[in-house]
Amino acid sequence: MSSQSTPDHLIKEAQTIHPVIDLIRRRWSPRSFSERMLDEERLNTLFEAASWAASSGNEQPWQYVYAFRGTEGFSKLWHCLDDGNRPWTFKASVLIASVKRTIIERNQKVNAWASHDVGMANAHMFLQAVSMGFYCHPMAGFYPDKLRETLGLDEFQEPVCMIAVGYLDDPDKLDEPNRTKEITPRTRKGIDTFARKIT
Amino acid sequence: MSSQSTPDHLIKEAQTIHPVIDLIRRRWSPRSFSERMLDEERLNTLFEAASWAASSGNEQPWQYVYAFRGTEGFSKLWHCLDDGNRPWTFKASVLIASVKRTIIERNQKVNAWASHDVGMANAHMFLQAVSMGFYCHPMAGFYPDKLRETLGLDEFQEPVCMIAVGYLDDPDKLDEPNRTKEITPRTRKGIDTFARKIT
Numbered sequence: 239m240s241s242q243s244t245p246d247h248l249i250k251e252a253q254t255i256h257p258v259i260d261l262i263r264r265r266w267s268p269r270s271f272s273e274r275m276l277d278e279e280r281l282n283t284l285f286e287a288a289s290w291a292a293s294s295g296n297e298q299p300w301q302y303v304y305a306f307r308g309t310e311g312f313s314k315l316w317h318c319l320d321d322g323n324r325p326w327t328f329k330a331s332v333l334i335a336s337v338k339r340t341i342i343e344r345n346q347k348v349n350a351w352a353s354h355d356v357g358m359a360n361a362h363m364f365l366q367a368v369s370m371g372f373y374c375h376p377m378a379g380f381y382p383d384k385l386r387e388t389l390g391l392d393e394f395q396e397p398v399c400m401i402a403v404g405y406l407d408d409p410d411k412l413d414e415p416n417r418t419k420e421i422t423p424r425t426r427k428g429i430d431t432f433a434r435k436i437t
Numbered sequence: 438m439s440s441q442s443t444p445d446h447l448i449k450e451a452q453t454i455h456p457v458i459d460l461i462r463r464r465w466s467p468r469s470f471s472e473r474m475l476d477e478e479r480l481n482t483l484f485e486a487a488s489w490a491a492s493s494g495n496e497q498p499w500q501y502v503y504a505f506r507g508t509e510g511f512s513k514l515w516h517c518l519d520d521g522n523r524p525w526t527f528k529a530s531v532l533i534a535s536v537k538r539t540i541i542e543r544n545q546k547v548n549a550w551a552s553h554d555v556g557m558a559n560a561h562m563f564l565q566a567v568s569m570g571f572y573c574h575p576m577a578g579f580y581p582d583k584l585r586e587t588l589g590l591d592e593f594q595e596p597v598c599m600i601a602v603g604y605l606d607d608p609d610k611l612d613e614p615n616r617t618k619e620i621t622p623r624t625r626k627g628i629d630t631f632a633r634k635i636t
Contacts, residue, residue, distance in 0.1 A: 256482040283455035285628040294577040311635030357556020378493040429484040436510030
């Protein structure tokens with residue numbers, strides 16, 4: 239990892255059976271963020287990483303609205319988060335709202351792949367962040383109607399998730415239950431439970 | 438890249454403005470696949486890479502059904518593809534059906550993030566493949582009802598996309614219009630068109 243990377247003891251590295259790449263093994267969704275701020279250049283690199291995801295018909299249905307900590311915009315986004323996410327996200331360097339465009343530009347039909355394609359773009363962002371030594375935490379726990387109103391979304395835009403971004407800090411700086419969540423090892427189902435070969 | 442990697446002239450590397458990681462710059466969705474077959478170990482590595490994606494409530498709503506070229510299973514999956522995708526996918530080493538579980542296991546409610554989270558898992562697969570020198574091409578062009586019947590999906594499973602996987606071959610081995618698509622440079626919208634800062 240680069241010189242910007244986090245001390246290893248703060249990273250919840252996945253214990254994999256197969257030779258999964260480091261970026262994926264080291265990506266996780268932390269809650270303890272340090273004071274250190276991100277800059278525009280790093281943010282733009284995340285967004286460009288997102289932009290090179292695949293999408294159905296190269297439609298690129300992803301949109302992002304973001305704000306840096308310490309601004310009114312950050313406060314507005316933070317107030318769209320639910321009670322579970324507010325106690326730790328206030329220390330994030332950046333909050334991002336991930337939004338999808340629900341219709342296809344060229345024919346105005348519903349884009350059935352919008353959520354899927356936004357997911358691919360978001361995954362690119364998260365791995366790009368790990369490569370630069372910081373982390374993204376996607377959240378489903380927010381108020382979509384409030385976010386819609388805050389951002390002034392139109393009828394063809396829909397909030398997908400919110401994302402907290404920042405450099406890692408010590409888990410002990412969190413209150414419970416977030417401290418325990420922060421140090422609990424990551425777990426996943428075995429591949430035999432979700433992948434099946436047909437012959 | 439590893440010793441298994443593809444000759445550089447076959448890779449449509451993204452020309453980026455910001456320092457996006459090589460894996461993302463080199464990921465694309467090819468149509469010209471060589472005779473070389475993948476093995477179970479590489480496939481399992483893809484699936485494990487997928488499994489370490491984030492998901493809402495760690496629900497992991499992704500499922501994959503796959504078949505190797507030369508098997509009846511491959512033929513069944515291939516027949517679920519539409520006319521646009523059949524002329525080149527028959528040479529893929531593996532075809533994968535990406536399926537989502539639509540409800541949350543612990544409470545049986547609809548999982549509004551299923552498509553998004555499957556997208557994140559799929560993006561992991563595609564980047565893992567690039568790291569190992571082969572490529573994945575996700576497709577929206579398939580017959581969902583036929584796929585559903587072929588796979589025997591239940592009411593809580595839904596096809597998301599199909600994926601062709603294999604090592605690259607020369608674009609000239611493709612017929613038109615696929616040959617032209619294969620050599621056309623990749624393009625994306627500028628980040629100023631989809632990312633917006635609020636202050």
